[in-house]
Amino acid sequence: MELSIYYSSPPLTTAEQQRLDEARKNSAPHTEPDVMRDITHYVTTTTWSGDADQAARKLSFEVAYNTTKNDRTFTPLNMEIGGFIYAFYAEDDAAAPVEIFCGRIFYRKRNTSQFTYSFVAYDDMIYLAKSRVQLIFSNVTVTDVIKQTCAEIGIPVADDILQIPTVVNFIADGKSCTEIFRMLQDKTRADTANYPLAGLDFTVVCLLDKVTIVQKGTVIEGYIASDAVNVDHTEHSQSIESMVNRVKAVDSVGRVCQVFTVNDDVMHYGMIQSIYKMQPPRQGETVDNVKAAKEKLKQMREESSLEGLGNIQCITGYSIVVQEEQLKGTFFIKSDTHRFADNVHTMSLTLEYMPDTPTAPVIEQQDVAEPVFKSAGRGKQPTYSATGTLNVEQGLNAGWSAWGGQTMDNGRNGCAEAVGKIGGYYSPFLAQEANNGVVSVPSMVADADSAGLLQDFDAGSLEAGDAIVYGDDDHVVIYDGNGGYYGNSSSKMITVHSRDYMDVGMTPTKIIKASRG
Incomplete structure (x- = not known):
């Protein structure tokens, strides 16, 4: 296993460029910006990770660091915030290196007692997560919304991005780009008209420097996680501590208007009830009270994870086949952490089981009464007296x-x-x-x-x-x-x-x- 890390300086500011031009003109001593400098021999540990809830992939690494004051033979690195980081991976000396990460340094910390410098770099999805946009989408497909959103922030999209035909209409009013992507996921999952992509679930990821769509359930070909070959150990837990199997929806005067129940769970585990207070529309948006009430229902929680030898294809958004004592079947990778140290590549994966035939709970809905909403602080409705004189x-x-x-x-x-x-x-x-x-x-x-x-x-x-x-x-x-x-x-x-x-x-x-x- 061989991991190579390269660094490139961030683009110069206008003032920095002027100072460099002046130094060159006067033949004064100056330092040229780094262009793809190999820093692998400085790196002591590296962690490459991703999480379905955090959008951007992250590369964390430590480099040996000292000053010429303490060690005259040591040449310290000068890596700036905003600098570019590239990671290349080769399975062995005979294999050609494959680029697995490119991003920018967002964080650095020096530890003088341990003679190290820690850095954290993120790929381009970080800009989509941190940027907010104001966009109007009218009768456009989910894929086109993703393209338009990325174009707004200047992030390129893969040429072969999956075409999702679900058509949407909405206004992105000050939302982050990744919030828009989550809205698109909800709308696509609810789409029943576009076979064979009906009810599709997907993850938006950045593969190197281009955004693309990974359909949930896309299995990594040629890889099986097995306790006989590459898995050290697995964990699997089940819990009903957070279960809710009945929800009563009440209006603003306290009346129960609707009741939602998962009867099978009530019978098997006992009644665990919650209350949902129905909401009137908020400024600028409507509220789906039925959907919100149903979302409070929680079934048995299951979590799975494995640790073993690393495989660079095993990243968040994809699925793997597992054949192990207590885990068997296809599992979606919810998060991944790859560690590289002492020429050993290991990984930890958090997994979600994907049954061949997914089943949804049967929710009984009882409509008891029409909800009544009263505007807080407004009291009695005003007597109408407007005359149309305002602009x-x-x-x-x-x-x-x-x-x-x-x-x-x-x-x-x-x-x-x-x-x-x-x-x-x-x-x-x-x-x-x-x-x-x-x-x-x-x-x-x-x-x-x-x-x-x-x-x-x-x-x-x-x-x-x-x-x-x-x-x-x-x-x-x-x-x-x-x-x-x-x-x-x-x-x-x-x-x-x-x-x-x-x-x-x-x-x-x-x-x-x-x-x-």
């Missing part, structure tokens, strides 16, 4: 402040009522509709037509404050100017602010130009 931005803010998160008088059928009450702060037309008690979408559409404010739907002509009509005058909301809407949720029976005007499940057909009248 659109001020009016939307005032309308949402007064009526956001409220239950309309018409409950689940309160969409026109909500549009009139919220929009009446900036639109004279909507103020008149609200004051006249118009709560029917067809009536509002007819009045808008008479007022010369109605037109066929065209996304290009949407402006903040316009009302979007869906279907055959079936539903109406207010466009927020950023791809989302303010409107009434029939299922939640409150007004909501959603980020995507297409998530109502109907086709937009008309626009009421309330922004102009």
Whole structure:
């Protein structure tokens, strides 16, 4: 086994470049930047690791370090934060080295008592994890979202990246790139329409300097982890200490509205119950209370791990076949740690069992009552008195402040009522509709037509404050100017602010130009 580590200086700042140019011009003593300097003979220990929850792969290593003051024969390394680190691995002297890591130094620490310098470098996924973006995705595939997100931060994507056909629509409002990737994972797992990639699970990884997608269950070919050959020992644990097998969902007045139960687990292990407090929509997003309540259900927890001789292909995102006394089958690598010391390569893997036929728990859902939400601190609903005199931005803010998160008088059928009450702060037309008690979408559409404010739907002509009509005058909301809407949720029976005007499940057909009248 042979591991080689190389270092290259970070790009010079403008001031550093000017000083170097000046020194060259004056023939003054100067130090040229390092270009792929072999530092292997300085390195004492190296750890190469990855984790499904941490995105970036990490290379941690220590180098021998001293000063000429203490040892005149020692030439110390000068490796800077931001410098590039490259690692090459060869199985034996006859094998050609393979590059397994390239990244930048993010951390260094000197220990004078032990005469060492410690460094930590990360691959380019670290920039995707630390960077936040503002992007709008409309009718694009999951793969294209990943490409656009990486392009925003300047990270290249592999040419042969897996094409995932799931189509998504959402706004990434100040989210990190890796948060977007997790959203894409949820949306892809929920997709049942795109066979054979329906319900696909995947991991976004950086292989050397390019981002790609690894489909969960991609098995490393030609490798079997076996206690007869390359596994020192394994561990496997089971626990129900964190189990929850019944969840009661309660609304803001304390009523139980829904109950979710895994009856098999209740029967086998006993009842362990939790409470989920149903949430009204938060500013800028809707809340799926059913999904959130189900996520509180926890089954038996199983953890597996193995330690043995290292294989550089065994990294997070891929799967391996294990044939050992207590672990048999295919396992997904959730995290990996490879150690290189004294010409020995060992690894520790945290594993998740992947059965040939995955099974999901059967969850019984009982609907007990319709939830009621009351806006905290708002007390009684305000008496309507708006006259449409504010500008659109001020009016939307005032309308949402007064009526956001409220239950309309018409409950689940309160969409026109909500549009009139919220929009009446900036639109004279909507103020008149609200004051006249118009709560029917067809009536509002007819009045808008008479007022010369109605037109066929065209996304290009949407402006903040316009009302979007869906279907055959079936539903109406207010466009927020950023791809989302303010409107009434029939299922939640409150007004909501959603980020995507297409998530109502109907086709937009008309626009009421309330922004102009």
